Amino acid sequence: MKYFAGLDVSLEETAICVVDESGRIVKEGRAASEPRALYEALRKINLPLERIGLEACSLTAWLYDGIRAEGLPAICIETRQANAAMKTMPNKTDRNDARALAQIMRTGWYRQVHVKSRQCRFWRSLLVARRTVLNEMRTIENVVRAILREVGIKLGTPSRAAFADRVRELIGADTVIMALVEPLLVILATMLREFGRLTKQVLIIARQEQVCRRLMSVPGVGPITALAFRATIDRPDRFRRSRDVGAHLGLTPARYQSGETDIQGKVSRCGDELARTALYEAAHSLLVLSKKWSSLRAWGMNVAKRRGMARARVAVARKLAVILHRMWSDATEFRFGKAPGRVSA
Secondary structure (H helix, E strand, C coil), X not given: CCEEEEEEECCCEEEEEEEECCCXXXXXXXXXXXXXXXXXXXXXXXXXXXXXXXXXXXXXXXXXXXXXXXXXXXXXXXXXXXXHHHCCCCCCCHHHHHHHHHHHHHHCCCCECCCCCHHHHHHHHHHHHHHHHHHHHHHHHHXXXXXXXXXXXXXXXXXXXXXXXXXXXXXXXXXXXXXXXXXXXXXXXXXXXXXXXXXXXXXXXXXXXXXXXXXXXXXXXXXXXXXXXXXXXXXXXXXXXXXXXXXXXXXXXXXXXXXXXXXXXXXXXXXXXXXXXXXXXXXXXXXXXXXXXXXXXXXXXXXXXXXXXXXXXXXXXXXXHHHHHHHHHHCCCCXXXXXXXXXXX
């Protein structure tokens, strides 16, 4: 007899359900959301578990690593599929969610999620921290600009490093406005310093990682994009075809087809937003800022002439995802191609 377990993970406790191969519930229980506690709870059940399913969430990677380290067959499944099964339950409870996950394991109707290595998870957390600080700095700068506009002061476009000095210069002797703005400038200075430290960490990692150095040979791809792609993909061999990477990162059109209805929508925006945004910014850099000719840039500019620059950026971002994966898989450098009219010697 085969047995299957479903774990519905919450912050403090995890609901556990075990079913047999006929779908009958054999055991149910709860345990602390800790790898060791879950292992002990599953061990006490004393049944040969074929699969143990967890829904992807913030604790999943940590719990998954701990359970797998104990030799148990843990599987992380896609959230959308798990939610679809859970909606069949009449009441939303942790107990019912664990039952649904156990039935998913039994039927095999699931898509397994790749759990990234600890190193890649750290790199991604570093990039998220850096982006968060950057977004908050922009928010504070916009608040300062809004305060100054209310008294008729137009700040212009100073660099981020010169922002605070320019604000103080324009405010001058107005102590009322300065008392309001100065605390924001102090916070901004601290954030700017820490942002520099986070960026330095990214640059050091990108220089040390051979894969990142190879990816940065592509025009428009810098340390941020290279590390974001490296951390998101983790292992290139998990994609059978390079062109699947674009769809994985949500850079291909969504489609709805039923009967005579067939609608192709905008890009799906599924997958990792961090890597997708980095590729989009790299595509913009390639098309607008890069001056060196390449067949990729020429193709992108041709798309821009026909469909507009916004569509061209998405198209080039999708193509970049394919190219970067192929370069990583084959351990090759970027090929610029031959410019029109160039004659080989």
